[in-house]
Amino acid sequence: xxxxxxxxxxxxxxxxxxxxxxxxxxxxxxxxxxxxxxxxxxxxxxxxxxxxxxxxxxxxxxxxxxxxxxxxxxxxxxxxxxxxxxxxxxxxxxxxxxxxxxxxxxxxxxxxxxxxxxxxxxxxxxxxxxxxxxxxxxxxxxxxxxxxxxxxxxxxxxxxxxxxxxxxxxxxxxxxxxxxxxxxxxxxxxxxxxxxxxxxxxxxxxxxxxxxxxxxxxxxxxxxxxxxxxxxxxxxxxxxxxxxxxxxxxxxxxxxxxxxxxxxxxxxxxxxxxxxxxxxxxxxx
Numbered sequence: 001x002x003x004x005x006x007x008x009x010x011x012x013x014x015x016x017x018x019x020x021x022x023x024x025x026x027x028x029x030x031x032x033x034x035x036x037x038x039x040x041x042x043x044x045x046x047x048x049x050x051x052x053x054x055x056x057x058x059x060x061x062x063x064x065x066x067x068x069x070x071x072x073x074x075x076x077x078x079x080x081x082x083x084x085x086x087x088x089x090x091x092x093x094x095x096x097x098x099x100x101x102x103x104x105x106x107x108x109x110x111x112x113x114x115x116x117x118x119x120x121x122x123x124x125x126x127x128x129x130x131x132x133x134x135x136x137x138x139x140x141x142x143x144x145x146x147x148x149x150x151x152x153x154x155x156x157x158x159x160x161x162x163x164x165x166x167x168x169x170x171x172x173x174x175x176x177x178x179x180x181x182x183x184x185x186x187x188x189x190x191x192x193x194x195x196x197x198x199x200x201x202x203x204x205x206x207x208x209x210x211x212x213x214x215x216x217x218x219x220x221x222x223x224x225x226x227x228x229x230x231x232x233x234x235x236x237x238x239x240x241x242x243x244x245x246x247x248x249x250x251x252x253x254x255x256x257x258x259x260x261x262x263x264x265x266x267x268x269x270x271x272x273x274x275x276x277x278x279x280x281x282x283x284x285x
Contacts, residue, residue, distance in 0.1 A: 001045055001046070001047060001052075001088070002045070002046045003043070003044070003045050003091060003092055003095045004043070004044060004046065004095075005039060005040060005042065005043055005044070006039040006042035006043070006044050006051075006054075007039055008039060009049075010039070010042075010044060010046075010051055011033070011037075013046075013049070013050055013051040014037075014042070014044075014051050014054060015029060015033070016051075017051050017052070017053075017054055017078055017080060018032075018054075018076070018078065020080060020081070021078035021079070021080070021081075022076075022078065028190055028191075031186075031187075031190045032076075035183050035186055035187070036056075036058070036180065036183050036187075037056075041056055041057050041058060041059075042054060042055070042056050042057075042076075043055045043056075043057065043092055043095060043096050043099075044092075045079075045083075045088045045091070045092050047083070052079065052080045052083045052088070053078065053079040053080070053083065053088045053089055053092055054076065054077070054078050054079075054092075055074060055076070055077050055089070055092050055093065055096055056074070056075045056076040056077075057072040057073070057074060057075070057096060057100070057108075058072065058073040058075050058176055058180045059072065059073075059176065059177040059178050059180055060072055060073040060109060060174060060175065060176050060177055060180075060281075061174070061175060061177050062106070062107065062172065062173070062174050062273060062274065062277055063167075063168070063172070063173055063175070064171070064172045064274050065171075069106040069107060069270065069272075069273050070104065070105055070106055071100075071105045071106050071107035071108060071109060071174075071269070071273075072096075072100055072105055072107075072108050072109070073108075073109050073110065073174075073176060073180075073281060074093075074096075074108055074109065074110035075110075077089065077110075090123075090124065093124055096108075097267070097269070100269060101269055105269055105270075106268070106269055106270035106272075106273045107266050107267060107268050107269055107270065107273045108126075108266070108267045108269065109129065109174055109264060109265065109266045109267075109277075109279065110126070110264070110265055111263060111264050111265075111279070111281070112265065115261070115262075118262060118265065121265050122265075124267065125267045126265035126266060126267045127265060127266060127267075127275070128262040128263075128264070128265055129174075129264050129265060129266035129275060129276055129277045129279065130174075130262075130263045130264040130276070130277055130278060130279035130280075131260055131261060131262050131263055132248045132249065132250060132260070132261060132263040132280065133248070133249045133250070133251065133252045133254070133258040133259070133260050133261075134246070134247075134248055134258060134259045134260075134261060135246070135247050135248075135249060135254050135257070135258035135259070136244055136245070136246050136247075136257075137233055137244060137245055137246075137247055137254060138237075138243060138244035139233070139234055139237045139243060139244070141233055141254070142230070142231070142232070142233025142234040142236075142237070145230060145231055146231050146232075146233070146234050146235070147200040147201050147202055147228075147231035147232070148200060148201075148235070149198060149199065149200040149231065149232040149235035149236070149239075150198070150199050150200070151196050151197065151198055151235075151239050152196070152197045152199075153196065153197065154195065154196065154197040154206060156182075156185050158197070159185060159195050159206055160181065160182070160185060162197075162205050162206045162223055163206065163223055165205075165223075166205055166206075166223035166224075167278065169225075170250060170278035171278070172274045172276065172277050172278060173277060173278040173279070174264070174277045174278070174279045174281070175281070176281060184281065184282055187282075188208060188220075188282060191210075192210055193208055193209065193210045193220060193282075194208075194209060194210070195207065195208045195209070196209065198222075198224055198228075198232060198236075200228055200231055200232055200235075201231075202225060202227045202228040202231050203224050203225035203227065203228035204224065204228070205222070205223040205224035205225070205228070206221075206222075206223045206224070207219055207221075207222055207223075207224075207236075208220040208221045208222075208223075208282060209240075211240065215242065216242070216245075216246070217236075217240050217242045217244075217245035217246070218245070218246045218247075219236075219245055219246065219247040219248070220248060220280075220282055221248065221280055221282060222247060222249065226251060229254075230254070248280065250278055250280075263279060263280070264277075264279035
């Protein structure tokens, strides 16, 4: 077995590994290869010339007021089924961590795909750094306080500007960097999500949302002040013609029945990095 960074000649094997592990259609895989894949960001365990395990590291940073920490977001982690339970991912992660330390990175962060994976990543030194509240909100939750709310399409550059302002209001936050900041916006569209400007007398910002085949509305992020969102509940339901919607939030108490869950994890490579960081990169649910 060989642990190394990817090469241009690995692309066919990486495509096969991705499809077998993630099951994505060719259209999405082609999008990822074009927009985000870089050999320098991708680490492999190879059996001969066959990639059998992979880990991608996207450039990321944590911002805390005047402080700034360079790090990496661990993404697209996969091992072929017949090679699992051999410790390959732990060994691959060890190589990635060593390289990150040499580059002066302050942290590694990730979002486990399932709750059961949190314990596995704890064994690698990760700790929960972000929790989100998952809630289902109905029209009646907006009856106590409402304000006329307007919705309008916004351009990609407006969305990115709004989102950066929203993140900075969270105080301490993690975001993607360089071309991956723009990739995040493109990936939302590729995954079937849309975004919309929202404004009332209590504030303005955006909604990132998806309506599934049976008409259920899912809001992945509401980049608006809390009071603005509370006052918009009724108009959100009317605009999308739904009786209720599902939403992820960084704070609780929205409907009184929300479910708080661990969301993201971080491994500190620099002890000064904040331990609790708002994280919603929108590459993972």
